Amino acid sequence: MPGEEGPAVARTAAGTLFDPFDVVDRLAKSAPLLYVVDLDGIERGDPQLDYLQEISRDVSIWVDAGVRSAEQAIDVLVAGARRVVLSSAHLNGPRELRRTWRLSTEVVFELELIGPKLAPAHEGWGTEDPVALAATVREVGADHLVVSPRGRDPDWATVRTIADGGPTWVDGTFSPDEAVRLTEVGASGGIYHLHDFLAHWDDPTAPAPEPPRATRDDENQNQLTHDE
Numbered sequence: 001m002p003g004e005e006g007p008a009v010a011r012t013a014a015g016t017l018f019d020p021f022d023v024v025d026r027l028a029k030s031a032p033l034l035y036v037v038d039l040d041g042i043e044r045g046d047p048q049l050d051y052l053q054e055i056s057r058d059v060s061i062w063v064d065a066g067v068r069s070a071e072q073a074i075d076v077l078v079a080g081a082r083r084v085v086l087s088s089a090h091l092n093g094p095r096e097l098r099r100t101w102r103l104s105t106e107v108v109f110e111l112e113l114i115g116p117k118l119a120p121a122h123e124g125w126g127t128e129d130p131v132a133l134a135a136t137v138r139e140v141g142a143d144h145l146v147v148s149p150r151g152r153d154p155d156w157a158t159v160r161t162i163a164d165g166g167p168t169w170v171d172g173t174f175s176p177d178e179a180v181r182l183t184e185v186g187a188s189g190g191i192y193h194l195h196d197f198l199a200h201w202d203d204p205t206a207p208a209p210e211p212p213r214a215t216r217d218d219e220n221q222n223q224l225t226h227d228e
Contacts, residue, residue, distance in 0.1 A: 013202050021054065027197070028059040033082070035171075035191045041065030042090065047072070049079040056080025062108055066090045070099035073107065083108045083144065088133060093124025094140070101141050109137045110146040110171070111162070116155065134162045146191065148172045160185035 010018050027034060036055065041047035047065035055061055056079065064085035067073045069092060076084040084100075087110040091097060100107055112119040117128040127133055134145055147159050148171040162168045163186040170182065171191040182190055 010198055012198075018198065018201070020051065023194070023198075024055050024058060027194075031059070033060045033062070035062045035085075036064070036081075038063060038065040041067070041072075041076075047076060047079075049075060052076065052079040052081060056082075064110065067100075068092050069096050070103055073100045074103055077104055077106055082106065085110050085146070086142075087148075088112050088121045088125060089119045091122065093122040094136065095124065097137065097140055097142070105141065107142050108144040108146055108169075109142045110148050113147065113149045113155075113172075115152070116158070119150065130158060131161050134165060138165055143167055144169065144188075146171050154178075154181075156181055156185050159187055163187045 012018060024034070034055075036052065038047050038052065042065065045066065045068070047063075047067075052061070052063055052065075060082040061080070062083045062085055063076050063079075063081040064087060065072070065076050067076060067084060067086055068090055073084045073086060083106045084104075085108045086097060086100060089110075089112040091100075097109070111130045111133060112121075113130055114120075116130075118125070118130055118133060125133055125136075127136075130147065137145065144167045145162060146169045147154065147162060149155065150172055153173055154170050159168060159170055167188040168186075169189050169191055170178075170187055174190040174192055176190070176192050178190065182188075
């Protein structure tokens, strides 16, 4: 889960590690779609395909595994992902985007932002402007985009502009409390972390989180739980 200096290992109040399969089992009761971030894939180029395959048996998942090539994207889909996330910060440029799209249309494209600009990315994208890159991605054919600001609140004006072009989701610092903002800017949904859910893990009476409704139905789910 997120920490002050980057991802940190999540532990229960008693200090024990969470079992990811137990977490997914409980989440699956109310969240039919999860956004899974595979840090081994992102940081070391080694996606945990066996884990992804097991998780996908119980719930539909979108997976960000730091995919850099079309072949890696297909590996993630074969492992059971409903959609594979291709990130501007990791994918090796527009050529790999086009190659992936020819092999499968089950993709999501993430625009990772630092401030108003794209995070350092492959020079082949040819722009630091998220709106310009969103247009390029949609010209290829990818329909779902994720706007992921890092370390700051979403720029809702930018989200609105990108959402005008098609289904758009908000990640990064997004919170379920901001669901009304999604409606205001026409976004399809938001991706939020599991802080509150994990904080009440040891309370047997605490229900699994109910994703708040936002705008329009999209794959039967407006909010994605963010599972790391």
